[in-house]
Every structure is written in C-alpha cells, then in structure tokens.
Amino acid sequence: MTAMKPLAPGKALSHISHPVAIITVNDGKKLNGMTAAWVTQISIDPPILCVSISPKRHTWEMLKGVEFFGVSMLSKDQEGESDFFGSKSGKKVDKFKAMGIEPFMAAHDVPLLTGSVAGFVCRKTHQVEQGDHWALFGEVVEAWKGHDNVPLNFFKSGYHSW
Numbered sequence: 786m787t788a789m790k791p792l793a794p795g796k797a798l799s800h801i802s803h804p805v806a807i808i809t810v811n812d813g814k815k816l817n818g819m820t821a822a823w824v825t826q827i828s829i830d831p832p833i834l835c836v837s838i839s840p841k842r843h844t845w846e847m848l849k850g851v852e853f854f855g856v857s858m859l860s861k862d863q864e865g866e867s868d869f870f871g872s873k874s875g876k877k878v879d880k881f882k883a884m885g886i887e888p889f890m891a892a893h894d895v896p897l898l899t900g901s902v903a904g905f906v907c908r909k910t911h912q913v914e915q916g917d918h919w920a921l922f923g924e925v926v927e928a929w930k931g932h933d934n935v936p937l938n939f940f941k942s943g944y945h946s947w
C-alpha cells in the first residue's frame with residue numbers, strides 16, 4: 786500500500802474534487818456570471834446551496850444589491866464557458882455577449898446557462914466571511930434540468946469528467 790505523504794495545508798486543498806458552476810446575477814442594469822468550483826449542497830429540506838466567492842470578484846459587488854442569484858452546473862462540453870467566465874471580469878466585459886450566449890431567463894429574471902446539467906435560482910439566506918472568501922448561502926427556489934450530460938469537475942488545477 787502507498788504511504789500517505791505530508792502536504793502543505795494550502796496546497797492540499799487542491800486535492801478536493803469540485804463541480805464547476807457559473808454563478809449568475811442580474812442587478813437590473815446588467816447580467817454577469819463567474820465560474821465557481823467551490824459550490825456545494827448544504828441542506829435537503831429546505832434545499833440550500835453554498836458558494837464561496839472572493840470579495841475581489843465583480844460578481845460579489847453585484848450580489849450585494851440583489852435578493853436572488855443563479856447557479857448553472859456545467860457539463861463536460863462547457864470548458865470554454867468555464868475558462869471565459871472564470872478569467873474575464875464583468876466589470877469590463879459583457880461575458881454573455883462576448884461568448885454569444887443567449888441566457889435562459891429563469892424566475893426573478895435570473896439568467897442561467899443553457900447546455901448546463903442543471904440550473905438553480907437561489908434566494909440569498911446568509912453570508913459569512915471566512916479567510917479571503919465569503920460563503921454565500923442560498924435556498925433553491927426554482928430548479929431546471931438541462932442536458933443529460935456528464936458534469937464538469939475541477940481537481941488539482943485541471944478539468945476532469947467521468
């Protein structure tokens with residue numbers, strides 16, 4: 786059996802496998818979205834998700850003024866969307882227009898990405914600062930099933946799918 790090897794705690798966290806999602810927001814003036822791998826379910830009843838967002842993100846600024854946000858769970862065919870929404874800032878670029886993406890407008894005018902495995906509209910319930918990120922909790926108030934496709938995952942700084 787292979788022995789366990791010690792790792793620096795900061796680096797060790799890259800060994801956690803994550804889904805890849807686009808967190809979307811509509812503040813009434815514009816739409817934006819950012820890639821987030823730090824997304825997880827917290828509760829079944831009521832259904833609650835948690836997303837970890839750096840306060841440096843333009844999305845975080847926009848989220849401050851809204852009640853609802855979207856979470857689109859990407860499929861293995863959406864690496865391009867993940868890279869683009871995860872490298873450009875909505876402060877300078879309309880990422881939907883730049884990528885030629887027509888968003889699916891769900892409840893409360895929250896945009897979701899078609900081609901995703903699933904999409905959720907969440908009502909902000911709570912947020913807590915932890916280290917250099919904020920954990921944002923949201924109750925799922927509307928959910929959509931997308932493509933029957935393999936989800937996109939992120940592990941050790943790279944994309945993976947089943």
Ligand SMILES: Cc1cc2nc3c(=O)[nH]c(=O)nc-3n(C[C@H](O)[C@H](O)[C@H](O)COP(=O)(O)O)c2cc1C
Pocket residue numbers: 805817818819820821822823824837838839841842843844845867868870871872873874875876939
């Ligand atoms: C695969 C991947 C995963 C990411 N996960 C997160 C995350 O969980 N939380 C976060 O704050 N930023 C994450 N980012 C970085 C943001 O998506 C990126 O900074 C984005 O450009 C912010 O856009 P905005 O300024 O329009 O909000 C991730 C980027 C990539 C490529």
